[in-house]
Amino acid sequence: MKKILALSVGVVTAAALVSGCSGDTDAAGGEPAAVIEVKNMAYTPAQVSIEKGQTVQWRFNDSGMPHDVVGEGQLEGKLESELLTEGTYEYTFDEAGTFDYHCTPHPMMVGTVIVQ
Template sequence: MVDSGIIILDSTDVVSKRMEAQIIIPNGNFDVSGSGFYLPLNLEIKTNTKVIWANEDSVPHNIQSQDEFGKVIDIFNSPPLNTGDRFEYTFDEAGAYNYYCSFHPWRVGIVTVK
């Protein structure tokens, strides 16, 4: 109900709040012999969480979603992310979501949505 420009919610109204989480692509992530894995490597979140990948490495990266066999699938796929760039995707369904960087295919990660 609206009264004098003030919105009053009754018990039947539902307010949805989205959450956010971040995955860092650390400096050195491009180096196959380095330890610059995604931080965190396995992000566990609830549904309706927006995940933000932030490239803190000195070279471009991308985020490519994969199926269980490692094939790129069209769920979330970023353009090249230069240093300082960010990419975001909101996970609305439970499941395990694999991803990798096609420029550095040894760098893989997972988002687990519960």
């Protein structure tokens, strides 16, 4: 009986952890709605879709090579990280639209955030 109870508690705990890490939380929930890896000279994924009011997080890890995130169009001067080799940068998108960004030192690195 103790083994069944322990197994049941483990299954319930695992289910709670999985449902709590869905990756679809908005900024108010504390978790980013989308995570973009910045490594291998690319933003991965290069395009994400989120809802208005949600946050995107960029995670930098490209073997010491510095990159940034710089918005184009209406986000020019607003969406702008420092040059980073590691760490994260977050931005909350408050308006719907399609927003492009690039890496200043590597202009071939481009990405898009689609906000519904």
